[in-house]
Amino acid sequence: MPRQISSLAAALTAVLLLLLPPARPAAAATGGSVWHVVRPGETMASIAADFGLRTGDLARWNQVVKPYPVYVDETLRLNAPADWLPRFQTRVETVTAGTVNWTPRKRCPVLPHLLRRVWVSYIDFNGAYHDGSIIVRRDIVRPTQKVFEALYKTHFRIMAMAPMSVNMPGQTDMSIVTAGYNCRPVAGTKTWSQHSYGLAIDINPLQNPMIRGALIDPAAGNFYLNRRGYLIGMLHAEGAVRAFTANGFRWGGRWTSVKDYMHFSPTNR
Numbered sequence: 001m002p003r004q005i006s007s008l009a010a011a012l013t014a015v016l017l018l019l020l021p022p023a024r025p026a027a028a029a030t031g032g033s034v035w036h037v038v039r040p041g042e043t044m045a046s047i048a049a050d051f052g053l054r055t056g057d058l059a060r061w062n063q064v065v066k067p068y069p070v071y072v073d074e075t076l077r078l079n080a081p082a083d084w085l086p087r088f089q090t091r092v093e094t095v096t097a098g099t100v101n102w103t104p105r106k107r108c109p110v111l112p113h114l115l116r117r118v119w120v121s122y123i124d125f126n127g128a129y130h131d132g133s134i135i136v137r138r139d140i141v142r143p144t145q146k147v148f149e150a151l152y153k154t155h156f157r158i159m160a161m162a163p164m165s166v167n168m169p170g171q172t173d174m175s176i177v178t179a180g181y182n183c184r185p186v187a188g189t190k191t192w193s194q195h196s197y198g199l200a201i202d203i204n205p206l207q208n209p210m211i212r213g214a215l216i217d218p219a220a221g222n223f224y225l226n227r228r229g230y231l232i233g234m235l236h237a238e239g240a241v242r243a244f245t246a247n248g249f250r251w252g253g254r255w256t257s258v259k260d261y262m263h264f265s266p267t268n269r
Contacts, residue, residue, distance in 0.1 A: 034078040035127065039230045040238055044068035051078055062155060071154040073239030075232055077127055085129055086121070088152045090145045093117040100135060100181060108183035109192050115181055116141050120148035122158040122178075124167070125232055132161025135181035137198030140266060143247040144180075144201065147264075150243035157232055159204050175218035176206045187217075200265040201249070203240075207233035208261035210252070227253075227261070235261060 036047055044064065048055040059068045062076050063085060070076065097103070097112045116138045122130050136144050151158070160168045161178050179202055182195040194200035209221025216222050224234060235241050241251050250268035252260030 035075050035232065036078055037230045037232055037234075038070045038072055038074040038076060038239075040072055042070060044070050047076060053078065071239065073230070073234065073236055074155045075123075075127075075157045076155065081127070083129075085123065088121045088149045089119075089131070090121070090149065091119045092141055092145075093119070095135060100183070102183070106183055108196055110137060110181075110197050114138055115198050118144050118148075120145065120161075121152050122148065122161055123152065123155060125157050125159055127157070130161065130167045132158070132167060132178070133163065134161065134179060134201065135198065136201065137181075140199065140248075143249065143266070146247045147201075147243050147249065150246070151240060154240070154243070156240045156243070159206065159233055175220075176204075178203050178205075187212075194265045194267055194269050199267055200263060201244075202262040203235060203264065204233040205262045207231065208235050208253075210258065210260040210262065212258045 036051065038047070044059055045055045045068070047053075047070070048058040051058075055068065057080075058076065058078070059065070061078075061080050064070075093116065095112055095115050095117050099117070100112055100115060102108055102112045114137055115135055117133050117135050118141055119131055119133045122132045124130055134144065134148075158178050159176050160171065164171055164174075164177065180195065180200065181198040182193070184193055184196060185191055186193045195202075205218055206221050207224050209224060210217045211225070216225070224231065227234075227236070230236070235251075235253065237251070237253065241253065244251060244264045248266050249264040250266065252258070252263030252265075
């Protein structure tokens with residue numbers, strides 16, 4: 001079923017627009033969160049020149065070493081950080097029926113003992129470090145860890161991950177959360193979704209909505225329908241999508257009858 005959409009999602013989109021930097025400022029600001037999303041054809045040197053910076057400074061602020069590679073969909077900060085990002089970390093935990101709200105009555109297609117909670121490092125939209133978790137089936141744990149390690153190392157930003165009480169206190173709109181397991185059918189059908197099997201991951205749903213005819217889910221994702229744009233948190237085939245496809249996942253953004261830009265699964269469903 002489509003996610004519950006609250007007015008917070010639309011308001012949050014408006015806030016994000018205010019946070020985005022101008023396309024080509026003369027120089028980087030000296031404080032606050034200032035960044036640039038890498039587009040095709042750009043280099044560390046060309047980005048530094050566009051913003052009136054020295055290449056070495058830009059690279060150092062983003063903890064990038066020579067030869068200073070950049071990646072499409074990477075978010076580069078344009079000023080010195082208050083704190084340096086730590087190395088990527090990950091760990092795995094078993095889950096219980098209570099952890100995933102599993103009951104025999106729901107007849108979910110995967111038992112809790114086959115699921116795992118995977119903890120990973122991520123960078124939020126303000127450039128801050130977090131430990132986030134995602135629940136997937138145990139046989140895709142290692143590919144999932146590799147995906148999020150690649151996203152972290154290429155500075156791809158994620159709006160929010162569980163536990164939300166820690167990573168985004170007070171936020172109740174789950175339509176913005178990067179997540180995996182969810183025992184539910186495909187919208188409008190009685191067929192279990194791949195999320196019900198722990199075999200699907202949705203990344204930044206607001207910035208990468210699902211489009212089926214006139215339906216846009218989440219509704220506030222309407223702002224991101226132009227996929228030629230390169231905004232913070234958006235996924236592109238030549239960019240962050242590669243972290244998934246290099247690790248055995250298929251992308252819903254390549255589907256034809258439906259476009260599900262947030263969705264990745266090894267089954268291509």
